[in-house]
Amino acid sequence: MNTERYQRQTILKGFGHAGQQKLTSAKVLVVGAGGLGAPVLSYLNAMGVGTLGIVDNDTVSLSNLHRQVLYTEKMIGLPKVVAAKSQLQAQNSNTNIKLYQTFLSISNALDILESYDIVVDATDNFPTRYLINDACVLLNKPFIYGALHGFEGQVSVFNYQNGPTYRCLFPKMPSADAIPNCNEHGVLGILPGIVGNLQALETIKVVTGIGDVLSGTLLLFDGLSQRTQRMKFSLNPDNKEIRSLATSYDFDCDVQFKTIEAIGVKRLMVDGTIELLDVRTLEEFQELHLQGATHIPLNELEKRAGELRRESPVYVICQSGIRSRKAILTLQKLFPESEFIQVIGGMNKIDSYANTY
Structure with missing residues (x-):
């Protein structure tokens, strides 16, 4: 010492x-x-x-x-x-x-x-x-x-x-x-x-x-x-009296859906082949977003969900991942036959990579 x-x-x-x-x-x-x-x-x-x-x-x-x-x-x-x-x-x-x-x-x-x-x-x-x-x-x-x-x-x-x-x-x-x-x-x-x-x-x-x-x-x-x-x-x-860890510590753990890493969805957007839904606020979207993304704020999603094409899986992004999960839970109830994929880490992860646009 x-x-x-x-x-x-x-x-x-x-x-x-x-x-x-x-x-x-x-x-x-x-x-x-x-x-x-x-x-x-x-x-x-x-x-x-x-x-x-x-x-x-x-x-x-x-x-x-x-x-x-x-x-x-x-x-x-x-x-x-x-x-x-x-x-x-x-x-x-x-x-x-x-x-x-x-x-x-x-x-x-x-x-x-x-x-x-x-x-x-x-x-x-x-x-x-x-x-x-x-x-x-x-x-x-x-x-x-x-x-x-x-x-x-x-x-x-x-x-x-x-x-x-x-x-x-x-x-x-x-x-x-x-x-x-x-x-x-x-x-x-x-x-x-x-x-x-x-x-x-x-x-x-x-x-x-x-x-x-x-x-x-x-x-x-x-x-x-x-x-x-x-x-x-x-x-x-x-x-x-806890004897073991729980089987899950996730929100709505009984509801499962697919995920993708932020860098993965960014690469797909370059190809222009996917539908990306951004559910952040207008201010957040205007500050930084991926080109080609559809913007529908989370609080408007239920009434505007019909604007989504849903011809193929819809990728959903927010800032960190919390709102995108909420959005997918809402969309799954509205369109149970469609597929929705969460972008893990959201724009926080996108912002970590250089040359976002």
Whole structure:
């Protein structure tokens, strides 16, 4: 341990060299290297956490940079795990950084989480959060939760010292229609930094044993008023009785349809042989779209669905994938005999590739 590097921490009463040694020995997994993951990784790395695991299967895009301050313009198109490791190693060469360039899934979650002490949820979707929760309950590991919406954020710690789990606060996954997302409603660039830093702080507290951990407490942060609220919640013992992962953590898991990667649909559009439906807002469509796409905003889809030719499979795209799934569920009810294919990752993925047009 480099005593000079961490001197300003080790002279803190109640932290000291013992706290620093605990950080050095700690193994923390961060799921998601985006808006929340960037500040979490930066500060845990700077403060001396010995081993950091990073799970992410996305690439750096220009639209990330207003909030994901770990990355630079030169990194656009690079896998986030690769770009993150480069930056983190330059910041602290002593950290053992392990990369998992993949989505966390039922097939790999338990294997990946098993070797870590703490899991930080820096994702942006409900299915992954429920998967993380259940895996952490099975493996008896705490996880640090953070979430964003507009000008607001949430932080809590689940499954800590037999405390409440994520399912104690949110027993059932909401429907896809009930979920707002930053691609539709936006997020102020600085907010992920604030919430991510609060997650990093809770991680440090769990590792070292200092302070009061947000177990059984949901911290609500309003960026516009600089106000915080605390909401208490209790353990439901039934939520500790998980014996295996669920068979699916997807929305409407009983409804199945085909998917295609963004780069694949882009290549097909060049040939001009497919029908592509873009269900984003008019403003999003005007800012960037694939030439030849049919534009029908999601909120107008039911009354305008007849504009689709449907002579061949219809490929459906949005910004990230949430609205395209909602659109396909709507279209399948209207046209059960037609085929609809979701573009995975949406325009976020298209934007990661150079020369979109």
